[in-house]
Amino acid sequence: MREPQWFVEDExxxxxxxxxxxxxxxSNSSxxxxxxxxxxxxxxPYLPGYGECVSLVVDPIEKKPLYHFLPGSSILSTGPAGCNLSCDFCQNWSISQNSSVPTRYVSPGDLADLSMAGNSRGIxxxxxxxxxxxxxxxxxxxxxxxRGGAVVMVSNGEINLDPLGKLIEITDAWNVDLKSWSDDFYKRHCGGNRETVLQSIKTLAGSSCHLEITFLIIPKENDDPAEWREMAKWISGECGADTVLHISRYFPRYKLRQQPTLIETLMNAREVFSEKLSHVYIGNVSIERSDTVCPSCGALCIERSQWKVSTDGMLNGKCASCGYSLNIVHEIG
Ligand code: SF4
Structure with a gap:
């Protein structure tokens, strides 16, 4: 049985x-x-979820979403049956908030082997x-x-600083949700706190890991352009203007019943965030293309249509036309 870490005993x-x-x-409880x-x-202390996987699927890396890390590749994807938040709009609530979801044990060695099978580039x-x-x-x-694979984390960012530091040492890329600019939103809807998430994002931005951020826009809950401006300013200032931001469309799931986000709202948000950030994409919308355009010369560098990706306009992570660096990790190791 694996020895649990991060547990401390007191009186x-x-x-x-x-x-x-x-x-x-x-003491002495279960x-x-x-x-x-x-x-x-x-x-x-014990770890009933150790190695218990809710799903094991090879996905396009763009689905994570990661658009600037090994673009066009596929990656084995898995996760545990639980969560340390309880967002009332959770888009994956059937596996994150459900105690009776079926799982399958996969040993660390088997997971590593599977992560490099077929066309998968890692985990x-x-x-x-x-x-x-x-x-x-x-x-x-x-x-x-x-085995030469990449390690990706898709996280809510609610983790204490010391364990985050340990995970940074053994991972390559992160997508972190920033669910709102309001701490009250985190408390009311998620059972979490915004400050820890900001601390995680800032720490990752200053680390060797590639970082992208996802913001799910929910009508009437986090759709105030004044808050978007504050968020954009913070991301640009603390993480850099070339930080990738995914604006994601909300659909009614779990406890929140608001109607889906209007496409118009997402377009407006892209405009607002683009005042401070160079790479803003709209996600969860089938009609929307999300190409990477060079912020310097305007050339088309990466074309994305659903999960089809063409990187013909990119060379070694740079714009093939003018050589501008696009904050893209095109290879690892
Ligand atoms: S919710 Fe957080 S603090 Fe509580 S057991 Fe899980 S990881 Fe530990």
């Missing part, structure tokens, strides 16, 4: 310090943490919240890298 019992939920467990993949069993820990799978990632990600 009252145990605490998990992996994420800002900082769950407490009474219970699960908020995320349901970590907890205490007969007074000892993406995604679908739910992968950081709560810390020990499984710590055991499997280095094996993926040993």
């Amino acid at each position: 009252k019992g145990w605490k998990c310090l992996l994420c800002p939920q900082n769950c407490s467990f009474e 219970s699960l943490g908020y995320c349901r993949v970590r907890g205490l069993q007969e007074g000892r 993406a820990y995604t679908y739910t919240e992968p950081t709560i799978w810390f020990e499984y990632i710590a055991d499997s990600a280095p094996l993926v890298r040993e």
